[in-house]
Amino acid sequence: MNKVCADPSAALAGILKDGMLIMAGGFGLCGIPETLILAIRESGVRNLTVISNNAGVDGIGLGLLLETKQIRKMISSYVGENKLFAQQYLAGELEIEFNPQGTLAERIRAGGAGIPAFFTRTGAGTDVARGKEQRVFNGNTYVMETGLVADLAIVHAFKGDTEGNLVYRKTARNFNPVMATAGRITIAEVEHMVQPGEIDPDHIITPGIFVKRIIHVPNAIKHIEQRTVRKRA
Amino acid sequence: MPWTREQMAERAAKELRDGFYVNLGIGIPTLVANFIPTGMNVQLQSENGMLGTGPFPYEGEEDPDLINAGKQTVTELPTTSYFSSADSFAMVRGGHINLSVLGAMQVAQNGDLANWMIPGKMVKGMGGAMDLVAGVKKVVVVMEHSAKDEPKLLHKCKLPLTAAGVVDMVITDLGVFTIDKKNPNGMKLIELAPGVTADEIRAKTEADFAVALNPG
Numbered sequence: 001m002n003k004v005c006a007d008p009s010a011a012l013a014g015i016l017k018d019g020m021l022i023m024a025g026g027f028g029l030c031g032i033p034e035t036l037i038l039a040i041r042e043s044g045v046r047n048l049t050v051i052s053n054n055a056g057v058d059g060i061g062l063g064l065l066l067e068t069k070q071i072r073k074m075i076s077s078y079v080g081e082n083k084l085f086a087q088q089y090l091a092g093e094l095e096i097e098f099n100p101q102g103t104l105a106e107r108i109r110a111g112g113a114g115i116p117a118f119f120t121r122t123g124a125g126t127d128v129a130r131g132k133e134q135r136v137f138n139g140n141t142y143v144m145e146t147g148l149v150a151d152l153a154i155v156h157a158f159k160g161d162t163e164g165n166l167v168y169r170k171t172a173r174n175f176n177p178v179m180a181t182a183g184r185i186t187i188a189e190v191e192h193m194v195q196p197g198e199i200d201p202d203h204i205i206t207p208g209i210f211v212k213r214i215i216h217v218p219n220a221i222k223h224i225e226q227r228t229v230r231k232r233a
Numbered sequence: 234m235p236w237t238r239e240q241m242a243e244r245a246a247k248e249l250r251d252g253f254y255v256n257l258g259i260g261i262p263t264l265v266a267n268f269i270p271t272g273m274n275v276q277l278q279s280e281n282g283m284l285g286t287g288p289f290p291y292e293g294e295e296d297p298d299l300i301n302a303g304k305q306t307v308t309e310l311p312t313t314s315y316f317s318s319a320d321s322f323a324m325v326r327g328g329h330i331n332l333s334v335l336g337a338m339q340v341a342q343n344g345d346l347a348n349w350m351i352p353g354k355m356v357k358g359m360g361g362a363m364d365l366v367a368g369v370k371k372v373v374v375v376m377e378h379s380a381k382d383e384p385k386l387l388h389k390c391k392l393p394l395t396a397a398g399v400v401d402m403v404i405t406d407l408g409v410f411t412i413d414k415k416n417p418n419g420m421k422l423i424e425l426a427p428g429v430t431a432d433e434i435r436a437k438t439e440a441d442f443a444v445a446l447n448p449g
Contacts, residue, residue, distance in 0.1 A: 027281040027318070028304040030297060053318070080357030081304075090355065098356070101280065102322030102364030109319040120326060121367040125345075125397030128363065158298075170315055172298040174282050178319045205317075222297035228289040228305040 003164050003214050004193070008039035011187045011213045015152055016045040019072075023108065023150040023179040024052040024062060028081070029223040031172030032061045033156040035189050035215070040154075041065055049073040051108070051150060053101060053175055057081045060223055069093065075148075077101035081225065100128060103145050105178055110147035112181025112210075117146045153183025156220070157206070160190035161197075164211030165204045173205070180210045189217045235406035236426045241375050243268045244404050244424075245334050248373055249275050256280060256325070256365055258335030259303045261375045265334050276312060278330055280361040282321050285313035302361065325361070326368040333369035335362060337376045337400075339390045342440035343417040344400040346374065347392035359395060366399040378405035384439040386410070386420075407434050410442060421445040 005011035022040070026032030037056075040048075041064050048071050055074055056063035065071050066084045073095040079085050088094040099107065100122045110118055119142035123129050133144040155176040158169035166188055168176055180186045188206075193216040236244065238261050246268035249255065256278045257263050266288075269275050277286040279301040286301055287308035295306040324330055339347040346366055349359040366372050379385060386403065403410040407429045413419025420442040422431060431444045 027302075028300065030281070030300050030304070076358060078358035078360040086355045098358045100359050100363035101318070101361035102326055102368070105318035105322050106326075122326065122364045123396075124367065126363065126394045128359075168315075170296065170298040170309070171279070171281050171283050171300050173315055173317055175318045177317045224295055224297045224306060225300070225304040226306065227295055228307075229292045229295065230289045232291050 002162075003208075003211065004162050005213050005215050008035050008189070008215055009042070011215045012036070012039055012043060015185055016040065016043050017151070018045055019047045020045070020151040021049045021051070023148075023153040023183055024050055025153075025155040025174065025176035025179045026061065027053050027171065027174035028225045029057065029061055031156050031168065031174050031176055032056070033154040033189050034061060035217045035220060036154040036187060037061060037064055041068055041070065046070050047072045049075065051075040051104075051148060053077050053104065055079040055082045055085050057225065058084050066094070073097065075099060075104070077104050105175065107145055107148040108175070108178045108182045111149040112178065115147050117144050119144055148182060150179075150183045151185070153179040153186040155180045155186065155188050157188050157190045159192040159194060159199060160188055160211070160214050161194050161199055161208070162214070163196050164188065164208030164214050165196075165199055166190065166206035166211065167199055167203060168205055177206045180206045185212045186210055187213045187215070189215050189220070191217060191220055234426065234428045239264060241404050241406060244409060245373055245375050246270070248332060248371070248402065249273060250331070253331040254278055254284065254324070254329065255332045255334070256330055256369065258333070258362070260336045262334040262336060263303065278321070278324060279307070280321050280325060280365070282316050282318055283313065284316070285310045287313070322361070322364050325364050328368055328370060330369045332371045332373065333365045334373045334375060335365065337374045337385070338380070339385050339387055339392050340374055340376070340400050340403050341387050341390045342412065342420040342442065344398040344412045344414040345390045346372075346395045346400050347390040349395050350393050352393065362395050366396040371401050372399050373402045373404065374400050375404045378407045378434070379437050384437060386438045386440040388439055388441065407437070423447050
């Protein structure tokens, strides 16, 4: 079976449906699957629930799907960098479920690992715990959080082979490897596509079993959200 | 004279110990990195998936794949490692990080912390703050003592909580307080900024605290 697709629309063919749940990797604009996001925009699919740590910025990343009002609900930990998001939220066009970042990561990890729920201290005694089962372990209160599984996970990797084995680069790893495990279908876009054996098996971060389709994005544009530098001495 | 932002960060840096793994929040806490004593080995964790976070890059050497949790470009050190968001919060939630320094809107005398939302305003989200304060061994808050003459150190937080009973120390521009998480009346004023008096602080503070100034 061949996992390699010629282009993003071929990779998404037969998968996209209105109202589906999509996970999108990335932290801020770092390590986002932007080529696949663009292809989802072009497909016109609507009424999406998107799980992603952030919601892009205006005109970039998931901000592109907000422009076209394709997203109905976001599950995120922080959305502060997106003005359009605020407008749509305040107009009642967009729903948001805030999850603490670690809880979000663990819900995805658990979902991918077949664990329906777990207990965490995070959020105990706060609004986040409201309506959730709570239990005391060793004298501390823990909140039950549920695992997340998506209809589709889209991830960005630095390198991948035709088997779907993936390697990430620096902090562009972030949510990508966890989301790769938690999609019923996972599509990876990779900056460098290589043949099996070209990646040292000891260095593979996402084993190919988690990846259903893969596309090569040799000219992926990368964005810097906060350019901070120091002067040379 | 009240402490400046830099002086507050410098004071927070006195809580660092050799071998510590530390997470610094956005704003004044980030400045703590500038005051790590020479010869002390401190590794900075960025919850987006990096341990051993280096300084900002030289101009022209920015790498879009290399950012901290504030989405700022940073650099790699010889000690750096990268990991997923799930592993990152295993470090946080699992109690492997020694110290978290972060800002706050309100802190109560029992250690309750509010720093993520103001009802009626657009909420941006809690990011990793709830996980950090719930999981990290020692939590130090660095903040202005008052917000437009409204006290921020309170009997009870008025804003929605980030976490209950988690703050160990509060450093403001006027002084330093310790909080006893097991004793809701155990807050102590232990240091004063130069020229600031305990009476002045009492006038600007709602929380009850004992004065137990460190010698010197």
